[in-house]
Amino acid sequence: MVKVYSITNCPWCDKLKKYLKSKGVDYEEHNIETNEDDLKECIRLTNDEAVPVTTADGKNYVLGFDKTKIDELLGI
């Protein structure tokens, strides 16, 4: 399952989610502002508190709304 780490009121997170929906990608959203465990997980993965972060395997990830890199990561 594809995971998206996000925060509230983040235009880039919204754009990313819209993009994934348009491509028919199922994803779980993890809001790192409202959930401490998600925050810890995101920091463990990226060493940072920046979002959106997209990952499929919990190891490789893309930071930000970078369509080219996201397509590559998810093979879409």
Next chain:
Amino acid sequence: MSVYDFTAKTNSGEEKSLRDYEGKVLIIVNTASKCGFTPQYKELQELYDKYKDKGLEILGFPCNQFAGQEPGTNDEVRQFCRRNYGVSFQIFEKGDVRGETAQPLFKYLTKEKKFEGFDKNHPIAEKLTEALKANFPEYLEGDGIKWNFTKFLIDRKGNPVKRFEPTTTPSDMAADIEKLL
């Protein structure tokens, strides 16, 4: 007329008169709460840490009028959001800062201190101008706020002294701040 004639709601919903800041040097800035030129948040916080004991206060006014827009190919405008910049200065409620719907404080500030162009030496100045021309040409006209992180420096009597465009990084304001402290 001075900035003390205005009130604003803090981000916790409390009505605050700017007269509460009488006698302080102020920076009033429209911020993008989490995106945009957000690295300037960090520099503003550094200014605040350095000068707050000498009487500097920073008033941040988050505004979504610029934040949600795609900057096109401008890859220097950060295309992600950050959870936390460790900001401890006062943040006010989200509101508009340009056009008809702008908060009265910003209408006053932009009338007092007009747009005098971007700092052309700033690495983003050219790209910002191009992005504005392409997406919001009307923003380039007149004295309204052009983009996030337009900073107004206010003296100890509440008078706007100087306007700094987004293309001036906060650390470059230090000399002007020191003059007023």
